[in-house]
Amino acid sequence: MIEARDLTKQYGDKTAVHDLNFTVRPGIVTGFLGPNGAGKSTTMRMIIGLDAPTSGRVTVNGRQYRDHRAPLREVGAMLEARAIHTGRSARNHLLAMAATTGIGRRRVDEVIDLVGLHEVADRRAGQFSLGMGQRLGIASALLGDPATVMLDEPVNGLDPEGILWIRNLLKQLAAEGRTVFVSSHLMSEMALTADHLIVVGRGTLIRDVPVAEFIASASSNSVRVRTPDPSRLRALLTGEAVSVSSSTEGQLDVTGLSTDEIGLRAAAAGIALLELSPVQASLEQAFMELTADAVEYRTLSSSREEVAA
Amino acid sequence: MSTLANETYEARVVAASEPGVTFSGALSSEWIKFRTLRSSWAVLLAAVVALVAIAGLIGYVTGSKWDGQLDPEDRVASAPLQGLFLAQLLIGVLGVLFVSGEYTTGMIRSTLAAVPRRLPVLWAKGVVYGLVTLSTLIPTTFLAYGVAQLFLSHFGHSTSLSAPTAFRAVLATGIYLALVGLLGSALGWIVRSTPGGISLLVGLLLIVPVLLEVVPGQWAKDISHYLPSAAGASFYSSLQADGALSPGAGLLVLVIWVAVATTVAAFLLKRRDG
Ligand SMILES: Nc1ncnc2c1ncn2[C@@H]1O[C@H](COP(=O)(O)OP(=O)(O)OP(=O)(O)O)[C@@H](O)[C@H]1O
Ligand SMILES: [Mg+2]
Numbered sequence: 001m002i003e004a005r006d007l008t009k010q011y012g013d014k015t016a017v018h019d020l021n022f023t024v025r026p027g028i029v030t031g032f033l034g035p036n037g038a039g040k041s042t043t044m045r046m047i048i049g050l051d052a053p054t055s056g057r058v059t060v061n062g063r064q065y066r067d068h069r070a071p072l073r074e075v076g077a078m079l080e081a082r083a084i085h086t087g088r089s090a091r092n093h094l095l096a097m098a099a100t101t102g103i104g105r106r107r108v109d110e111v112i113d114l115v116g117l118h119e120v121a122d123r124r125a126g127q128f129s130l131g132m133g134q135r136l137g138i139a140s141a142l143l144g145d146p147a148t149v150m151l152d153e154p155v156n157g158l159d160p161e162g163i164l165w166i167r168n169l170l171k172q173l174a175a176e177g178r179t180v181f182v183s184s185h186l187m188s189e190m191a192l193t194a195d196h197l198i199v200v201g202r203g204t205l206i207r208d209v210p211v212a213e214f215i216a217s218a219s220s221n222s223v224r225v226r227t228p229d230p231s232r233l234r235a236l237l238t239g240e241a242v243s244v245s246s247s248t249e250g251q252l253d254v255t256g257l258s259t260d261e262i263g264l265r266a267a268a269a270g271i272a273l274l275e276l277s278p279v280q281a282s283l284e285q286a287f288m289e290l291t292a293d294a295v296e297y298r299t300l301s302s303s304r305e306e307v308a309a
Numbered sequence: 310m311s312t313l314a315n316e317t318y319e320a321r322v323v324a325a326s327e328p329g330v331t332f333s334g335a336l337s338s339e340w341i342k343f344r345t346l347r348s349s350w351a352v353l354l355a356a357v358v359a360l361v362a363i364a365g366l367i368g369y370v371t372g373s374k375w376d377g378q379l380d381p382e383d384r385v386a387s388a389p390l391q392g393l394f395l396a397q398l399l400i401g402v403l404g405v406l407f408v409s410g411e412y413t414t415g416m417i418r419s420t421l422a423a424v425p426r427r428l429p430v431l432w433a434k435g436v437v438y439g440l441v442t443l444s445t446l447i448p449t450t451f452l453a454y455g456v457a458q459l460f461l462s463h464f465g466h467s468t469s470l471s472a473p474t475a476f477r478a479v480l481a482t483g484i485y486l487a488l489v490g491l492l493g494s495a496l497g498w499i500v501r502s503t504p505g506g507i508s509l510l511v512g513l514l515l516i517v518p519v520l521l522e523v524v525p526g527q528w529a530k531d532i533s534h535y536l537p538s539a540a541g542a543s544f545y546s547s548l549q550a551d552g553a554l555s556p557g558a559g560l561l562v563l564v565i566w567v568a569v570a571t572t573v574a575a576f577l578l579k580r581r582d583g
Contacts, residue, residue: 026318045582048425049421049422049425050418050421050422050582050583051582051583066426068323069323069329069330070323070327070328070329070330071423071425072330072422072423073323073327073329079418081415082414083415083416083417083418083419084415084416084419085342085346085410085411085416086414087346087347087348087410087414088342088345088346088416089345092341093416093419095341095345096339096341096342097338097419099334099338100330100334100335100338100423100424101329101330101334101423102328102329102331103328140419147318147319147321176317176318177317177319177321178318178319
């Protein structure tokens with residue numbers, strides 16, 4: 001369980017995290033979503049006490065991280081930036097971490113096997129590929145068999161097999177009753193993995209919703225209809241809980257009616273339909289709309305489009 | 310400890326029987342970190358070789374010139390330990406690296422996540438590095454002394470450890486080097502970068518003394534005795550230079566340097582974002 005209360009972090013005059021309030025609950029995967037620079041990594045660093053909040057506080061299992069007797073057994077974290085000495089082997093890295101908290105050699109071997117680094121455990125971490133580095137980061141996070149696992153963009157740079165592996169691992173950890181908190185830029189990835197979403201932009205909380213609810217609200221399913229007689233069809237379809245709009249000549253976008261209903265009504269009225277197709281807004285689209293105002297580093301072309309629009 | 314298949318973590322409370330972070334845990338972690346980097350042993354070995362090889366060389370040269378125009382200071386027991394000028398740089402740099410390496414690689418984030426109270430890491434690193442350097446370098450200085458004796462005796466000369474200042478001088482050389490190592494570590498914590506730490510160290514040990522020498526005025530000479538290198542020299546030299554501190558005072562001043570640098574390091578470590 002992670003609880004943030006009025007959590008704020010400023011670097012100079014730059015506010016990276018602003019008055020964040022959220023609770024990450026056990027037993028589910030909670031996705032932490034936001035565009036670049038939204039403050040995800042900063043929040044995670046504050047959770048494990050690497051950065052001190054400017055104001056507010058964040059606790060894990062009821063206490064500030066550093067006040068725990070055995071922090072590694074409470075929270076296992078993998079941060080975005082590499083946190084491993086490149087000159088040391090994976091095994092020795094884990095042994096050094098484990099020694100601080102009296103975690104035994106057997107557990108080190110266990111997590112090495114768990115993440116599939118058995119073959120390369122005695123190689124210097126500097127020679128690891130991105131994926132192997134991520135696996136070692138996850139091994140470090142699981143070292144203390146913690147009830148709370150926090151991973152900053154674990155799928156970054158992974159191949160499809162690695163992504164699938166992480167997805168299953170996260171679900172399994174949550175199924176064991178752990179608190180799982182994972183950041184990502186990718187709504188589509190979180191839709192597959194997470195049960196709950198915390199969306200931030202420019203350091204502020206935008207949404208704190210179950211994934212299912214987000215998807216339902218996001219997919220304002222509409223139907224695209226093309227017809228030679230748009231004005232008659234529009235009059236026919238418009239009604240309570242139905243909205244019809246038109247962006248192009250001869251095309252209507254209808255929300256609130258299914259393709260079947262539209263087709264049957266048009267047939268009954270003798271209106272020809274040239275196209276009748278459901279349009280589902282993608283999750284990524286919905287996410288981008290949600291955070292549009294909060295995007296820190298937009299590309300030149302997308303800001304131009306916005307000016308033009 | 311092990312992951313039981315149907316254990317639920319939801320209500321998991323870390324049992325009192327499961328060990329927490331202890332100072333001895335931090336110590337053993339730092340010892341693992343030190344000994345599992347190849348650079349640790351390479352640099353330490355270089356320092357040992359420098360001390361012994363240079364002692365042998367000096368023993369040979371002084372032995373062969375003993376009856377010629379040899380200055381009295383070249384005849385004292387500690388004279389062959391000149392390798393310390395190279396060794397102090399190696400040991401100091403290794404001290405910087407032991408800390409700055411964590412920052413340059415990002416390892417510090419793992420370290421501070423494991424020990425979020427932070428200061429135990431600083432103390433543990435100091436204890437580990439101090440013990441490693443003392444336990445290798447004190448025997449090394451005596452070995453170096455012995456090797457010099459071999460060469461001297463080849464020419465029929467010798468100095469003796471039982472000479473009034475000889476034993477102290479040889480012992481002090483090892484202690485001086487260990488203290489320079491700790492000074493390097495403290496600088497590593499303060500600047501968190503390898504080039505920065507090394508520059509500071511070299512500046513303090515080699516450049517500031519030269520600068521003070523060229524500055525006109527007695528005050529510069531007076532304070533130069535309190536620099537780490539000069540205070541150290543008072544401590545390890547058999548002969549006391551003009552106006553220099555006594556050996557005991559030299560040691561004290563050196564320890565104060567290390568203590569002040571370490572205190573600044575501790576303050577910054579506690580305060581700064583990791
Ligand atoms: N140490 C720091 N000093 C100054 N500014 C910082 C620091 N760390 C982060 N920031 C700023 O705070 C903001 C939030 O950064 P953060 O890395 O937390 O975002 P993020 O959501 O993790 O982004 P990304 O998705 O790119 O990883 C950014 O504008 C960043 O430039
Ligand atoms: Mg980030």
